[in-house]
Amino acid sequence: MKFIERLLTAQRKNDSLVCVGLDSDLAKLPKAVSATAEGQFEFNRRIIDATKGDVCAYKPNMAFYEEAGLKGWAALEKTINYIKDTAPDVVVILDAKRGDIGNTAQAYAKACWALGAHCVTLNPYLGIDSLEPFLKDETKGAFVLCRTSNASGRELQDLDVITPLGPTKLYMHVAKLAMTWGKAGNLGLVVGATMPSELKDVRALVGNEVPILIPGVGAQGGSLEMAVRSGVNGQGLLAIINSSREIIFKDPGPEFDKKAGESARELRTAINRFR
Amino acid sequence: MKFIERLLTAQRKNDSLVCVGLDSDLAKLPKAVSATAEGQFEFNRRIIDATKGDVCAYKPNMAFYEEAGLKGWAALEKTINYIKDTAPDVVVILDAKRGDIGNTAQAYAKACWALGAHCVTLNPYLGIDSLEPFLKDETKGAFVLCRTSNASGRELQDLDVITPLGPTKLYMHVAKLAMTWGKAGNLGLVVGATMPSELKDVRALVGNEVPILIPGVGAQGGSLEMAVRSGVNGQGLLAIINSSREIIFKDPGPEFDKKAGESARELRTAINRFR
Numbered sequence: 072m073k074f075i076e077r078l079l080t081a082q083r084k085n086d087s088l089v090c091v092g093l094d095s096d097l098a099k100l101p102k103a104v105s106a107t108a109e110g111q112f113e114f115n116r117r118i119i120d121a122t123k124g125d126v127c128a129y130k131p132n133m134a135f136y137e138e139a140g141l142k143g144w145a146a147l148e149k150t151i152n153y154i155k156d157t158a159p160d161v162v163v164i165l166d167a168k169r170g171d172i173g174n175t176a177q178a179y180a181k182a183c184w185a186l187g188a189h190c191v192t193l194n195p196y197l198g199i200d201s202l203e204p205f206l207k208d209e210t211k212g213a214f215v216l217c218r219t220s221n222a223s224g225r226e227l228q229d230l231d232v233i234t235p236l237g238p239t240k241l242y243m244h245v246a247k248l249a250m251t252w253g254k255a256g257n258l259g260l261v262v263g264a265t266m267p268s269e270l271k272d273v274r275a276l277v278g279n280e281v282p283i284l285i286p287g288v289g290a291q292g293g294s295l296e297m298a299v300r301s302g303v304n305g306q307g308l309l310a311i312i313n314s315s316r317e318i319i320f321k322d323p324g325p326e327f328d329k330k331a332g333e334s335a336r337e338l339r340t341a342i343n344r345f346r
Numbered sequence: 347m348k349f350i351e352r353l354l355t356a357q358r359k360n361d362s363l364v365c366v367g368l369d370s371d372l373a374k375l376p377k378a379v380s381a382t383a384e385g386q387f388e389f390n391r392r393i394i395d396a397t398k399g400d401v402c403a404y405k406p407n408m409a410f411y412e413e414a415g416l417k418g419w420a421a422l423e424k425t426i427n428y429i430k431d432t433a434p435d436v437v438v439i440l441d442a443k444r445g446d447i448g449n450t451a452q453a454y455a456k457a458c459w460a461l462g463a464h465c466v467t468l469n470p471y472l473g474i475d476s477l478e479p480f481l482k483d484e485t486k487g488a489f490v491l492c493r494t495s496n497a498s499g500r501e502l503q504d505l506d507v508i509t510p511l512g513p514t515k516l517y518m519h520v521a522k523l524a525m526t527w528g529k530a531g532n533l534g535l536v537v538g539a540t541m542p543s544e545l546k547d548v549r550a551l552v553g554n555e556v557p558i559l560i561p562g563v564g565a566q567g568g569s570l571e572m573a574v575r576s577g578v579n580g581q582g583l584l585a586i587i588n589s590s591r592e593i594i595f596k597d598p599g600p601e602f603d604k605k606a607g608e609s610a611r612e613l614r615t616a617i618n619r620f621r
Contacts, residue, residue: 096453134450137457144419168446170469172496175409178371182412194445196471196491198498216471221447223473226523230516231508241505241516248501 074190074212074257078282081127081162082308087339088299088346090128090164091118091331092286092315093150096135099316103325108142111135114327115150118319121332123158125339128311130284132166151187163189164284164311168216170194170201177204184211192216192261192284195245199252212257212282215249217273218242220263220287246273249281256280263287264312267297279304282311288338289317295338299345307346314338349465349487349532353557356402356437357583362614363574363621365403365439366393366606367561367590368425371410374591378600383417386410389602390425393594396607398433400614403586405559407441426462438464439559439586443491445469445476452479459486467491467536467559470520474527487532487557490524492548493517495538495562521548524556531555538562539587542572554579557586563613564592570613574620582621589613 072080082088095111095118104110104117119129136147151163165188169179183191183205190212193202205213218228228242239247242262249258259282262270274283285302288295295312302310318338322330347355357363370386370393379385379392394404411422429438440463444454458466458480465487468477480488493503503517514522517537524533534557537545549558560577563570570587577585593613597605 132450134446134453134457138453140460141416141419144416171409171443172494175407178409178413182409185415194469194471196469196502197494197496198501200496200498219447219472221472221475223475226473227471230519233506244505
């Protein structure tokens, strides 16, 4: 199945644009699980069981697994396998933010696909060489960082750049380049919920066929209504609204999974009101 | 020891600006070692033994270890430990090219330092938030991608940008930002040897105190003389000239390490002629 079809199927089947970010920071795990890589997998397993009917995607961020070294890498692998076994329709977005020259990007792509991910996040600073190895397989996808949700994202991304087509912002130029880079239809963009007007401009530019991954609602403070209305395509689809800490760490108690499930359902309902 | 002092000590002690890139791609390992993560470590060990007196740094690229999954991660860890045990004056540059928002960058920094690296490579697209966690410890360093050696590096990096100080190229703006980002003196830049005039401009801008990591001589075709003359500071130091495939894969035969040692020595001598 082509990547874009997999994503649309997931969004339609669970009637959900919600992505749960599995930023399962060891230091923040509830006391009910151990603060080890084994506890990290146990935590993820319970979060996945509680939320899998209300999401279109899970997004484990590699940093929080690499932090635990070898055992963390194993916990990440187990987590992805668990998602694919118990929620086979849900998309696995590996938040890798990789970017390297051609032969090296090829090795990163092999690493990400070997972990079982359906798609990854990538950094555009090295241009198409660094993305191509991830785009060759149409069953796999990539989301390129365009306008990120962090405060200093503007330092480079909001710069005015001069292009053959006239002046624009760097992030808008990345969105334009992505239209030429992503000929196979499996390239999406990352635009933070904290900047809804930028998100609106990017959606208007890329049209209806390009998925946009939107982190930054919840803990990072982006407005949900604006993010949804600005991010979806004409059919109310292909926006992926990510929430991490506000779902997985909502409740520090022993029933953390129950609360995570409720939060995911509430987010799904709130999003669907604005689609 | 502050990072910059560690680097200067390494360059002076071995009278060398050579960095050997341990891009130990499983598919390219000589037949004398097995094409497994164990073989990868064995290969690295022999390369390190043969070159350690002629280099200032080793630069393992994480992609080629992540590609082998869990066992690759273990091979990377063993390789870094081996360098630190047998060549304690030599700097370990972990070629990670990471870049993520604050709390996530913090987790990546912990992962990189837990592996034992003295410094890492980072991507500037997310701004200072994504670099700060790596710069807090003055004994550790970071090299930010400025102008990369790959063909499509120009797509973003060569764009004309409008800044409060007037128009410039994006990579030059990154170099300017780095001067404000790197207040602790432990921030360097990455500029490819394939673009010597850009390298010259960056060195002129950042002055004598900022280290520049220069990949792209050898397999990527950059001129050595131009790279050295353009990259060193006023004392003929703080340029780090990286060669990977042209050293480690110079000879596919059973004595690959002997040939790697000769190549590293030749590169050291050639560089020193131009300093």
